Structure formats: structure tokens, C-alpha cells
Amino acid sequence: MKKQIAPSILSADFSRLGEEIAAVEKAGADLIHVDIMDGHFVPNLTMGPPLVKCLRKITKLPLDCHLMIENPGQFIGPFKDAGADWISVHVEACDLATLLTAIKKLGCKAGAVINPPTPLEKLLPFCELADFILVMTVNPGFGGQSVVDGTLEKIAALKKYLASKNLNVPIEVDGGVKAENIARFAKAGADIFVSGSGLFHTQDYAKTLSQMKGAI
Numbered sequence: 196m197k198k199q200i201a202p203s204i205l206s207a208d209f210s211r212l213g214e215e216i217a218a219v220e221k222a223g224a225d226l227i228h229v230d231i232m233d234g235h236f237v238p239n240l241t242m243g244p245p246l247v248k249c250l251r252k253i254t255k256l257p258l259d260c261h262l263m264i265e266n267p268g269q270f271i272g273p274f275k276d277a278g279a280d281w282i283s284v285h286v287e288a289c290d291l292a293t294l295l296t297a298i299k300k301l302g303c304k305a306g307a308v309i310n311p312p313t314p315l316e317k318l319l320p321f322c323e324l325a326d327f328i329l330v331m332t333v334n335p336g337f338g339g340q341s342v343v344d345g346t347l348e349k350i351a352a353l354k355k356y357l358a359s360k361n362l363n364v365p366i367e368v369d370g371g372v373k374a375e376n377i378a379r380f381a382k383a384g385a386d387i388f389v390s391g392s393g394l395f396h397t398q399d400y401a402k403t404l405s406q407m408k409g410a411i
């Protein structure tokens with residue numbers, strides 16, 4: 196499975212968002228990870244479909260919209276219409292069987308997300324329906340946090356489960372990923388690596404991305 200890096204624009208300089216996205220695109224990013232927060236499901240507020248619509252105009256990269264919101268079913272249509280390519284929803288926020296099916300019906304890649312405290316068993320029944328699985332390695336809401344203990348083991352257990360079922364579903368990892376530790380996530384079994392502060396808070400995006408790619 197091709198390894199991919201998905202810069203999370205949550206840690207970009209919002210006053211220069213267009214330039215920031217152009218810079219990571221030029222530096223070799225594979226996707227743009229967009230963190231959607233509603234102040235209810237997580238204690239922070241970020242962006243909505245109008246912003247995704249603007250992003251769609253300025254980048255050719257797939258837009259990976261991570262919905263950290265209550266009632267995500269209400270918003271998958273608006274995000275698709277705004278230009279989302281990938282849409283992921285949390286097992287803690289919805290009925291995954293219904294939502295993953297609905298996202299795929301819209302023509303987007305459907306992702307199932309799990310938070311650090313949620314047991315993997317809650318997610319396993321839905322793996323077959325997902326185009327990708329996003330394992331949170333921090334509690335969602337903010338960039339720049341440290342990796343929660345036990346989450347790398349969770350990735351490894353998920354990888355093993357998927358192999359045992361012959362399921363070729365990529366694992367995306369989100370939270371605390373940096374050039375210095377990305378190899379640990381890759382070794383645990385991740386295929387797609389979200390990085391916010393680990394990329395946008397470095398000086399040279401091309402250098403950081405090439406270090407990341409060299410380590411996975």
C-alpha cells in the first residue's frame with residue numbers, strides 16, 4: 196500500500212492559508228487533511244463547508260475532511276458538495292454502518308475514526324464497510340498534543356485484525372506525528388500519516404516531508 200502524508204491545516208497560518216497549502220503541495224504532500232470541529236463533539240471550533248469550497252479551488256490534492264462533529268450525517272452532503280474527496284466520521288458520533296454507506300453513495304472515500312479511549316472492538320464490525328480507518332493517537336480537538344499511550348499498540352492490533360480478515364483497508368493515523376517519530380507509526384502498521392504541528396511548525400516543509408517519507 197502506498198504510504199501517504201496528509202498535512203493537517205489546523206496548524207497552518209490561517210492568515211496565509213492559500214500560500215501554506217500551495218507550499219505543502221509543492222513540497223510533496225499527498226492529501227490535505229481538514230479538521231472539522233463543532234464545539235460539541237470536541238471542545239474547539241474550526242471550519243465548515245464554505246472554507247472547504249475555497250480550498251477546492253486552490254489545490255488539486257484530495258481533501259480529507261475529518262468530521263469531529265455531532266450529527267455528522269447532517270453534513271456529509273454539504274461537505275461533498277463543497278469538494279471533499281474523503282470524509283471520515285467517528286464511531287463515537289454516529290452509526291457507522293449507515294454513515295459509511297451514505298458517504299460512499301455520495302462518491303467520496305469513507306473513513307471510520309476511533310478515539311484513544313474507545314475500545315477497538317467497537318470499530319471492528321465496520322472495517323469491511325470503510326475505505327480507510329483513522330486511528331486517533333491524541334484526543335481530538337487540538338493540534339500539538341503528545342501521543343496517547345497505548346495507541347500505537349491499537350494500530351498494530353487493528354493491522355493484525357485486518358490481515359486476519361484479508362481486508363486491504365489503509366490505516367490513517369492522526370495526532371502527534373512528526374519527522375522524529377513517524378517511523379514508529381509506520382512500524383505499527385499505519386499507511387497514511389496526518390501531521391499538523393509536526394510539519395507546519397517547521398521551517399522547511401520540503402525538508403520535513405522528505406525526512407518523513409524517508410522514514411516510512
Ligand code: DX5
Pocket residue numbers: 203204205206228230261333334335336337338339340369370371372389390391392393
Ligand atoms: C486533532 C486533529 C488533528 C490535528 C493533529 O483533533 O484531528 O488532525 O490537527 O495535529 P498534530 O499533528 O499537531 O498533533
Ligand code: ZN
Pocket residue numbers: 203228229230261369389
Ligand atoms: Zn484530524
